[in-house]
Amino acid sequence: MLELKDLHGGYGKIQILNGTSFKIPPASITTVIGPNGAGKSTVFKAVFGLLNITSGQILMDGQDVTRRTPKQMIDAGVTYVPQGRNVVPQLSVYHNLELGGITSNNQARVRDRIEQVMDQFPMLRQFKDRKAIELSGGQQKQLEVARTLLLDPKLILIDEPSIGLSPNLVQEVFRTLQALRDQGVTILMVEQNAKSALAMSDYGLVLELGQTRMHDAADKLLADPRVGHLFLGGHIEEEETA
C-alpha cells in the first residue's frame, strides 16, 4: 500500500532520514517506535509532502508520490494527524471538523459525514459550538481523529495520538483505528506508548537515526528482547554487539 525506498531528506541542510525503507500492506495497522529524535515524525512529514526529500522514492499502490504537496496527498487519500495540538483555536468544534473536509468537492457529503462522526464521538456533538481551544487536550485529540475521517482516507498517518489522553480514551482511539482497519483503511502510527500500541497493531517498525532497524509482526516485536531494551534507553547496535 505504502512503500518507502531508500528515502533521504531533512530540514534545510540537516539530514534526518538516512535511507529509510519499508513497505506496509493495505488494511493494516503499523506502529513506528524508536527513541526521541529518531526521525519518526519526520518520516510522516516526508510522506505527506512537508519535507525536503533529497533522494529516494515514496510509492502508494505502486504509484510514485514522492514530493507531492499536502493537498495532492489528501487528494490521493492520505490524511495526517501530527504530534501535539492541531486545532484552529478560535473556530468552533463544528467548523474545525468542517475544515477536515475542506478539499472535498461534495460539501453535502462532508456535512453528512460530520453528523456521522459526531455520532461516533458524542462529546463532539455536545460541544460542537464551543471554540476548539476550550476543549481539554484529550477532547482536542478526539476532534483531530474525528476530523481526519471526514474524507474517508485510504491511509492515515497518526503521530502519537495517545499523548494527553486518559487510558480509557487511548483505548477508545485505538478501537476506532482498529475499526477503520477492518473497513480497509491502512494506518501508520507513531506511539511512545509502545507496548499497548504494538498490542493493538498488526506490524511494528523500529526506527533509529532515520533508518529502519526492525520491521516485523507486532507480536514478534513485542516479544523481542531488543525492543524491550530499546525502551530502557539503549540502542539496537549495542544490543547486537553485546
Added chain:
Amino acid sequence: MAEFIQILISGLSAGSIYALAAVGFTLLWQASQTINFAQGEFVMLPAFFVLALTVKLGLPLPLAIILAIFLSVLLLGAVFKKLVVEPMIQHGTLPLVIATIALGLLLKEGVKEFYSPLGQPFPSLFPQDVLSVFGAAVSIPDIANFVIAMGTIIGLQLFLARTRTGRCMQATAQNPDVAQILGVDIKKMVLYTFLINGALAAIASVLITPIYLAKFSNGEVLGLVAFIAAIVGGFNQIRGALVGGLLIGVIDNLSAGYVSAEYRQAVPMLLLIFVILVRPQGLLGTSEGRAV
C-alpha cells in the same frame, strides 16, 4: 448635552474610519506577521488615485472611486505582497518592518514630488447638510461615514465567520500548519488578506479625505492612529481593532472639544500608554490568541 452628542457622533464617525485602517493592520499581522508601518500612507494614497482620475482624466467621481478601490486592491494588496512582503519576510520580521517604513516614506515623498506638496480639495461624497437629533446638529457626512465604515467592518466579520473561505482565512491566520495539512490553500488565503487590506485602506481614504484635504502627509497621523487602535484592541482581534478605533475617535474628539485642540494629538498616545500599563494584552486581546 446637545454639544456632547454632536462631539460623540463625529468621534464615532472618525473612529469608525480609523477602525477600517486598524482592522486591515490587524488582519495583515495575523495572516503574515506583517507589521505594516506604511498603513497610514496606504490610506493617504487612494484619495490621490481618485483625484488623478477625476481631475486629470476627467472621470465621474463614482467611477473614479470604484477604480481607485480596484487599483488599491491591486497595488496596495497584491503588488505590495509580491514585491515587498514576500522578499523581505524571508529575512525576518524586523527587515520587513523597516521595508514598510521605507515604503511609507517612498509613497509620501512620491505623492509630494509627482502630485503636489499642497493640500488638494477633495470632493465630498455626501450633502453637507445637518440633521437635528435631540437638539444636536449632526452632519450627514458624519453619519454616512459611520454607516459605511461600520457596514464594511461588519460585512467583513460576517464574511470571515459565515463563509467557508472566511473560515479558511481564519484557520490560516490562527494555525497555518494545521490549515496546510488539511489542504487549505494558505498562500491564497494570505493573498486574500492583502487584497482586503487594500480595499479597506481605499474605503477609509475616500471617507476621511473630504474631512481634511488630500495631502501627502495625511498618512502620518492615520498610520499612528491605526497602529495604536490595533494595539489598544489587542492586536490579534478584529473586534479589538474596531473598539480601539472607535475609542480613539471619540476620546480624540472629546478632548478637542472639552480640553484643548492643541493637545488632542497626545491623546491617542496617552491611551496607548495607559492600555500598555494596565492591560498589556490589549482591551479585548487574549494572550493565547495565536497558537502555533
